[in-house]
Amino acid sequence: MAVAESDAYPPIEAYGVVGNRETCALVAPDGSIDWFPFPHLESPSIFAAILDADRGGRFRVAPTDAFETAQRYVDDTNVLETTFYADGGTATVTDFLPPADRTDHPRKVLYRKAACTDGAVDLAVELEPRFEYGRAETAIEPVEQGILTAGAEERTLLESPIDLEIDDGRATGESSLEAGETAWFLLRCTGSEDATTDPEAALAETIEYWSDWVHSCGPDDDCAFEGPWHEQVVRSQLVLKLLTHAETGAIAAAPTTSLPEDIGGVRNWDYRFNWLRDAGFTVQALLNLGTVEEASDYFDWFMDRCRAADPATIQPLYGLHGESDLEERELDHLAGYRGSRPVRIGNGAAEQRQLDVYGELLLAVDEMRQHGRVLDDDEWERIRDVVDYVRDVWDEPDAGIWEVRGGEKQFVYSNVMCWVALDRGIEIAVERGGDAPLAAWRETREAIRTDVLENGYDEAVGAFVQSYGSDALDATGLLLPLVGFLPFDDDRVRGTIDAIERELGDDDVFVSRYDGDDGLPGEEGAFVLCSCWLVDALALSGRVEAAQSRFESLLEYLNPLGLFAEEIDPTTGAYLGNYPQAFSHIGIVNSALYLGYVRGAETSGPPPMGIRLGEPAVSLGE
Structure with a gap:
């Protein structure tokens, strides 16, 4: 009270x-x-x-x-x-x-x-x-x-x-x-x-x-989300359903605009749209919660975006009805939350080039496939076009997953997700009988891998960095083993996890997105989703107790209603950014899922991607 x-x-x-x-x-x-x-x-x-x-x-x-x-x-x-x-x-x-x-x-x-x-x-x-x-x-x-x-x-x-x-x-x-x-x-x-x-x-x-x-399970059910956080997972599921548009199946990143990432600053964005980058992790969360209809509706929605556009013109985000014109404008007459200006409507990131989107789309396609979804010929044609496009552009700079406004770079995560697009495309093509230029795809997949290992890993830092030629760390480095790029017991992976925990972590709870320049003044808070990614990486690399401790500490910052914003001020615990944030609640669901699995829980479907693909360094049930 x-x-x-x-x-x-x-x-x-x-x-x-x-x-x-x-x-x-x-x-x-x-x-x-x-x-x-x-x-x-x-x-x-x-x-x-x-x-x-x-x-x-x-x-x-x-x-x-x-x-x-x-x-x-x-x-x-x-x-x-x-x-x-x-x-x-x-x-x-x-x-x-x-x-x-x-x-x-x-x-x-x-x-x-x-x-x-x-x-x-x-x-x-x-x-x-x-x-x-x-x-x-x-x-x-x-x-x-x-x-x-x-x-x-x-x-x-x-x-x-x-x-x-x-x-x-x-x-x-x-x-x-x-x-x-x-x-x-x-x-x-x-x-x-x-x-x-x-x-x-x-x-x-x-x-x-x-x-x-809503998801429910009895005391005798072997629920993948078992544990003291089950109630928080259910609330996260309810948040995701609330943000899912009933007509189209698209999921909004948040229901608000311009709630600041930096109180009194300019980091104020409109999040009332769907980001395609959320696709893979969203589909995983929905399917493992048993909300198959919602996962299928969302899958159909983003596949429609692929049908409607040449791969080169696929945007990072769309309106919930599929709108592509999301012109960013400022509402100068509004004072902003606690003086945080400008208040923005629309989002200019829709015009950015973000190559990681293609890998995240293929993650979602593969997740649906693992759960029994059979692609029709038209869907496969669209996916094949995407993979072919990635093969041509993977080595070009982009704005990256975090939509930095300081100029395009060769982001390590973008290249890794291009590798994911080729890798999952190859798997799907083989399953379908080889209806694709497999030799060329395999050649490009290996070229990306070689390039990332040579240019994305910094020996002096002892970790994968944010972009080529930089020594800045980025929390997306935690995802490299999760998507199968390297195994969890690889020394470079372990070094990256340790460096991110040490340099981007705060108080054994929070994780910031990165420590490099993003072209904007001011500072943001710790990113809830990145804090969940560290939980996942620790759990799947064998540090289960540390992962669980971090997760339980993070959940203590949920408000009394069980809701999370995009970010948290590590000093005060105050929420920052738009609210409630779908990505934060997706992180809660998936972290609970991974912790459940490494503790021996199962579901009726296949294991989640981090366990299926990342070669966890822990035996399930230990």
């Missing part, structure tokens, strides 16, 4: 998130919805107080008196409860949106149920919509059903059980609840104004939807 945050900007880790698999809303511990893009994650916001406390807009339901507050999810769901403990009593606000692939209730309705459970509580309601990121003129007026607001294109209708007064673009009011009494506030968004709904039924069916879907 925490005292309600008095700062205009609550800590990032203080927020809860709800959504309908089309969009998400962030709920502060004081009952304020401070972020809500509509109708989709990539759409302009209706509420954006998290990016500008004065101009962004919010929708708040909370006690009028001083209170303490706590948030929790209804077990195994994405239904959020915020409980207020005031002097006169206790009240809980339950927030949810019905999932988009359930048709029983309109999905474009944000439900807020206020219930007094003890004593009596006076509630204040504040509705302050600001359409188009606060740029559009907002009309607000009372109507018979409640309060109607409208921007240039979108509109909302707030159904309220109490009368609200309108003043200076806001609707406000108060309501008194005694124990056992409830009040429903329904924010109907464009397209749902005339739909009928039963709020209690909508709540019950939304809870049922999530609890029926």
Whole structure:
């Protein structure tokens, strides 16, 4: 339990998130919805107080008196409860949106149920919509059903059980609840104004939807995720499902934009898109969680991107509907989270060249193949084209996986992933009967390997470095054995793991992405996913106790809801970057998976790629 945050900007880790698999809303511990893009994650916001406390807009339901507050999810769901403990009593606000692939209730309705459970509580309601990121003129007026607001294109209708007064673009009011009494506030968004709904039924069916879907196992099941972190894995699964677009199967990196990696700095990016680089590790996590349908939908989505484009024009990221035009723009009128400017929409990285993407795509294809997916002729043709393209361009510089803005380089990880594209392409071609220029592919695969070993490993550093000619370390070096480039017991691999743990690690918990220049001012925090990669590398190289200790220490930094942002400030534990972050939760799932395997757990499918391909230096079950 925490005292309600008095700062205009609550800590990032203080927020809860709800959504309908089309969009998400962030709920502060004081009952304020401070972020809500509509109708989709990539759409302009209706509420954006998290990016500008004065101009962004919010929708708040909370006690009028001083209170303490706590948030929790209804077990195994994405239904959020915020409980207020005031002097006169206790009240809980339950927030949810019905999932988009359930048709029983309109999905474009944000439900807020206020219930007094003890004593009596006076509630204040504040509705302050600001359409188009606060740029559009907002009309607000009372109507018979409640309060109607409208921007240039979108509109909302707030159904309220109490009368609200309108003043200076806001609707406000108060309501008194005694124990056992409830009040429903329904924010109907464009397209749902005339739909009928039963709020209690909508709540019950939304809870049922999530609890029926989520991973479960009994005490006698041999679950690969067994261990004290099972609950955290389940929450990570729920986060990934929440960020999965119901219509296309694409998974957003995060539901937010411009939450800073450096408070007050310029490292503020829009993450409401899908990065193809996430494909391999995402598919592995989904398949091993048993969410085969979601993995297949995501696979089909990114294969469609390959069908729609020449390999040379495949982008690092796309909109959740497949949009390729993600022009990066700055919203100068917004102050930014705690003064972190500029606020950006769109992402210029879509125009970068990132050669590692092709290897990550082939990792995902291979993972699906290992789980029984048979490629049709059209899919194989697209994959073959990708491998042929990689064969021609693997030795050219690019922007790298971290999308540095300091100029293209010959990144070691990009070259290794080009090797992966050739390696997995060869395996698939052999399985299909050799329908590919195998001799040429094998020649290029060996050329890449030789080049990386000669130019990517620095004898003086004792590790693989970030780029050719550099002595900077990069956490992606931890992935070389995981993808099968070298075995875990190779001295160069062990040296790389040790160097990254020593130079990029912090307090036996965190790992930074790299220590080289990236062309941007300021410093970022420790990267949650990289911290998970070190756990994986330690576990599979035989240092199981150290891996488990690191993992359990990392999980202590999860917020009370079980959510992670992209980064963490190692000094304060504060969250940094967009939130909640899919890549962070994918890391949690896969680290739990590897730790489960090295401790002897099994699943019905094949072993995960790090065990199948990386020749672990530990016997399973030791």
